[in-house]
Amino acid sequence: MFIYAHRGASALAPENTLLALEMAIEHRADGIEFDVYQHQQEFILIHDRWLHRTTNGIGTIDSLLLEQIRHLDAGQGQHVPTLNEAMACIGQRCEMNIELKGVSNIPGLIGYVERACSSYQISFDSILFSSFDHHVLHALKSIKPEARIGALTAGKPIDYANFAQLLGAEFINADVTFVDKNFVYDAKRRGLKMGVYTVDQPEDLMTLRDWGVDAVFCNNPRNARLALGLD
Numbered sequence: 001m002f003i004y005a006h007r008g009a010s011a012l013a014p015e016n017t018l019l020a021l022e023m024a025i026e027h028r029a030d031g032i033e034f035d036v037y038q039h040q041q042e043f044i045l046i047h048d049r050w051l052h053r054t055t056n057g058i059g060t061i062d063s064l065l066l067e068q069i070r071h072l073d074a075g076q077g078q079h080v081p082t083l084n085e086a087m088a089c090i091g092q093r094c095e096m097n098i099e100l101k102g103v104s105n106i107p108g109l110i111g112y113v114e115r116a117c118s119s120y121q122i123s124f125d126s127i128l129f130s131s132f133d134h135h136v137l138h139a140l141k142s143i144k145p146e147a148r149i150g151a152l153t154a155g156k157p158i159d160y161a162n163f164a165q166l167l168g169a170e171f172i173n174a175d176v177t178f179v180d181k182n183f184v185y186d187a188k189r190r191g192l193k194m195g196v197y198t199v200d201q202p203e204d205l206m207t208l209r210d211w212g213v214d215a216v217f218c219n220n221p222r223n224a225r226l227a228l229g230l231d
Contacts, residue, residue: 001208002215003224004097005029006198007047011219014075015054016045021089027222028231031095031215033130033197036083037102039066043083043112049102055080061102087116092123097150097217100131106139110147130173134163141168150195154178160186161194171195171215176204184211202227 008020009027016034024032035047039061051057055072057064069080081089083098090096103109117124130150131137137149150171151164156178164172164187172187173195187194196208197217205227208216218224225231 001205001213001228002030003221003228003230004031004033004195004215004217005221006033006217006219008032008034009219009221011200011223014078016047016081017074017076017078018081018085018089019076019078021086024221025090025093027220028225029094029221031097031128032090033097033099033217034086035099035101037061038104038109039069041105041108042066043103043109044069045081045083045086047101083112084116084119087113087122088120090122091120092126095126095128097128097130099152100129100133100136100140103131103136106136106143110140110144128171130171134167137167137169156180156183161190161192164192165190173197173215173217176208179208179213181211184213188212199224 005024007015009023010020013020013023021032034045036043037046049060051059055074057072072080074080128148128150129140130152132152137151140147141149149169150173151167151169152173154175157163160183161172171193176196176199179196184194193214195215196213199205199216200219205224
């Protein structure tokens with residue numbers, strides 16, 4: 001079972017910071033999931049539209065200049081990184097799941113990621129793009145059909161994984177609260193991979209593994225590896 005570090009190793013370092021990414025790699029995550037917002041022509045790592053939960057800033061992302069956001073304290077001496085900085089930090093050391101939170105310029109995002117891949121010798125195929133905004137995923141797939149996408153859901157749709165299949169997704173990534181054997185079975189019979197977030201309890205990890213779940217998103221990848229007997 002593939003282990004993604006959720007927002008980096010967010011149990012050990014401030015989420016979506018370069019330190020969290022480094023600690024995820026140090027603790028042998030297979031991949032790293034992080035959240036991206038667009039700020040004018042730049043893309044930054046942050047989970048919320050409002051700044052106060054994860055930084056010492058106030059207001060929304062759009063209420064500050066990029067330079068102001070970059071100088072905010074994100075905890076433990078960390079700042080809000082750009083997507084380019086994150087990709088440079090991770091490089092070829094593990095896979096990436098870029099969750100698109102507030103992104104409107106899809107062609108701009110694709111070009112940005114492609115340039116970073118070229119600069120840091122990263123395979124575009126090692127990146128999974130995910131979002132709860134299925135319109136964004138549809139646009140991304142329309143512009144770049146070979147892009148790998150993961151369709152996110154916080155619930156259990158009446159037709160299970162059908163929406164992800166219609167999007168041409170590789171993964172359906174679902175909230176652990178609502179995942180059961182039938183959900184996993186439906187995804188698999190449609191040719192989809194099943195990812196589950198956010199999974200930090202050993203009992204859940206082992207149950208999901210037994211059900212054939214392909215990937216889990218964990219705040220502490222080292223503990224997940226220990227629970228699964230991988231270390």
